[in-house]
Ligand SMILES: Cc1cc2nc3c(=O)[nH]c(=O)nc-3n(C[C@H](O)[C@H](O)[C@H](O)COP(=O)(O)O)c2cc1C
C-alpha cells in the first residue's frame with residue numbers, strides 16, 4: 155500500500171517525508187520534481203519567506219541512479235530560513251525560548267486549540283508544525299506519484315477559478331488549461347481576469363486583510379475502477395476529500411458539479427451512457443466529475459476546493475493571551491496575503507498521491523514491468539466488456 159508521513163517544523167532544519175510502497179524501476183526526473191516545488195513557491199500574494207527559500211529535494215534513500223529501488227523513499231527539503239532561526243529552533247541544544255514566543259493566539263490558525271490540547275504556553279510550538287510550510291513535503295511526494303502514473307499516460311493539472319470576489323465562470327478543457335495556466339501569476343487561465351485579481355489582492359493587503367479562493371484540479375486518462383463501492387473507506391471520492399481537507403486552509407471539496415447536484419433534477423445531474431463500436435462505452439456528459447459509486451469511471455476527474463483567506467492578518471482581530479486570558483489583538487507573524495495559486499499546486503499533488511495509491515491497489519506490482527503487465531491485462535479485459543481507452 156502506498157503511504158507517506160511528513161515531519162519537520164516551518165523554521166526547523168528540514169522537512170522530511172517518507173514515501174513507502176513505490177514500485178521498483180521507476181525513473182525519476184529530479185528537475186521535474188524541483189519544478190513542482192518552485193511552482194508551489196510562486197503566485198501573486200506570497201510573503202517574504204518565499205524570497206528566502208529555494209525549495210529543492212534531496213533524496214536520502216530508496217533511489218539509486220534516479221531509479222526507485224522498491225523500498226521507502228526518504229526526501230528532504232531544507233529550510234534555508236533555519237540559518238536565521240537556529241537559536242530558537244535547534245532541537246539538540248539549549249535555545250532562546252522567550253524572544254519568539256507567541257501567546258496572542260491568531261483566530262483561524264491552530265494556535266489556541268493547539269496550546270490547550272498539547273499544554274503549551276507558547277503557540278510557536280503549535281504554529282511551527284501547523285504551518286503550510288509542510289505542503290512542500292506533500293508536493294515532493296505528489297510529484298513522485300505523478301511520475302509513476304506518467305508511465306500510464308495519467309496526467310494532472312490545476313488552475314485557480316476564483317480569488318476573493320473575482321471568478322472565472324468559463325469551463326475549459328484539460329489541454330487549454332495546461333497551455334495557459336503557467337503564463338499567469340495567479341494561475342488563472344482567463345488572462346483578462348489576472349489584472350483584476352492582482353488589484354483585489356493589493357487592495358485587500360492595503361487594509362491588512364487577506365483573500366482565499368477556489369481551485370480546480372483535473373486528472374486525465376484515468377482507468378475505470380479505481381476505488382470501490384464495497385466499503386465506505388474504499389471509496390476514492392472519500393479518500394480524495396480526506397486528503398484535500400487535510401490540506402491547510404481547505405474548507406470545502408466538490409467533485410464534478412458538486413453542491414449543484416442538490417438543486418437540479420436527476421436527468422440534469424446523471425451522465426447518460428452510450429456505446430458505439432468506435433468509442434466503446436462512453437458518457438454523454440461528465441457532471442459527476444469522473445466518479446460513480448466511489449470508483450473512477452475513466453472520464454476526467456474534476457475536483458474543486460475552497461481555500462479560506464489566510465488567518466494571519468496585518469490588521470489583527472481581537473483575541474486573547476492564551477496564558478493570562480487578557481484581551482489583546484492577535485499576534486502578527488510574517489505571512490502570505492493570498493496563497494490560492496500556491497495551494498493549487500499543493501492540491502494537484504495531493505490528488506496525485508491518492509490517484510497513485512488507488513492505481514497501485516488496482517494494477518500494482520513490485521516493479522514497473524509487473525505493473526505494465528497487470529495494467530495491460532486489465533485494459534484488455536475491459537476491452538472485452540466494451541470499454542476503450
Ligand atoms: C500554500 C499555503 C500557504 C499558507 N500561508 C499562510 C500564511 O502565510 N499565514 C497564515 O496564517 N496561514 C497560511 N496558510 C493557512 C494556514 O496554514 C492554515 O489556515 C492553518 O494551518 C490552520 O488550518 P486550517 O485553515 O486548515 O484550519 C497557508 C496555507 C497554504 C495552503
Ligand SMILES: C=C(O[C@@H]1CC(C(=O)O)=C[C@@H](OP(=O)(O)O)[C@H]1O)C(=O)O
Nearest residue numbers: 164201203284285286287487488489490
Ligand atoms: C513557509 C511557507 O509558508 C508559510 C505558511 C505559513 C502558515 O502559517 O501556514 C506562514 C508563513 O510562514 P513564515 O512566517 O515563515 O513566512 C508562510 O511563509 C511555505 O509555503 O513554504
